[in-house]
Amino acid sequence: MAGETGAADEVFDGETLGASDTVKAYFGDAYDGVARYAELLRDQGELRGLIGPREVSRIWERHILNSAAVVPYLPTTGSVADIGSGAGLPGIVIAVMRPELDVILVEPMERRTTWLAEVVAELGLTNVQVKRGRAEEYHDAFEVDAVTSRAVAALSKLVRMSMPLVRMGGELVILKGRNVVQEIEPARKVLRKFSAVEPEILEGATVEGVEATTILRVRRSK
Template identity: 75%
Template sequence: MAEQEQEPDRQADVELGASDQVRALFGDRYDVVAGFADRLQAEGELRGLIGPREVPRLWERHLLNSAAVLPYLSAATSIADVGSGAGLPGIVIAAMRPEAEVYLIEPMERRTAWLTEVSGDLGLDNVQVKRGRAEEFHGAFEVDVVTSRAVAALSKLARMSLPLARPGGEMVVLKGRNVAQEIEPARKVLRSFRCSEPELLDGVTVDGVEPTTILRVRRG
């Protein structure tokens, strides 16, 4: 019964992924992103990367959600994705920005194995997979932009992420609707990095797909 109930959603999601709007959004990188979608569809649940309820809505809830951050990465030539997990948004970013060096930071071995495997299979030569917590790489390298998706509350996320951003670099993260409530508790941490006032931005992709909320701060 559950499979029968999910099937219409899955078909709608497949049709969304093949739509002209989505193809136009990803442009000449569409085939790479679609290849990533196919891998997640086939292996994501089996390898413990995504839950079974997420499989029928990969494009709408995950791939397009990840792509929403791209317009806010400006001219970044180096990007770190904290807590990459299944590669959302890191693999999508790497696929869309092949000229940028993309670090995928993930502590779990089975997830880093997946990230290494899928980035290699997709021909993403701009990816470096880093196994460990973000804090373990403080001082090891700095990037233009640090991003993440649904990793931690802003105060904790800022402590993890901002040391990876160069002075003048940015933290640009995909957050939920209630992120505004996380700003005040995070102000002490943000001040310690002399950050700009947090901006809340709309992450818009294609018609009919709900925008996501993006928070951006610049490190002083």
């Protein structure tokens, strides 16, 4: 990943953003894989019930770049699980951008795991496993260095679902809305249960002109 790139001399809409030099520079070597994934999502996402009809023209801004925003806060090697992976956001984007990272996509719905398996095969992602089921079903099955998710549940519920999958010393790194600070207090009891340190609220910025997203990171102390 090349990092943030200015877009002062470019004007984007939903159709041109993904093909812009700014976005190509941001993704660097990962661009071709990410662009192919965006194409698959645009062509099949609505038909297969993965995204709504209004999202088709906003795939890059609302979904691809939004998902990419979490990547700088994840390890470069080791393992990450994306729970409730759905269409593969952010898990597929993470796997393309971090090829040395083992990525586990956990998704309960069969039609979505079928889609995920097809995308993994199409993109040749050898660093991805797709597991069908709820996160809770895997609490005793594996542990990873980080668990991520996007638009899955309120923080208190998300911690109960996710933290048992996080190794001691690992992190929960999730994409959240601006109001996530309001979810912290109701989650404190369950955070203490898993020996979590004070949550951090971070800015997930990608390219100029695209709104930054909010990321919450919680470390599980050893």
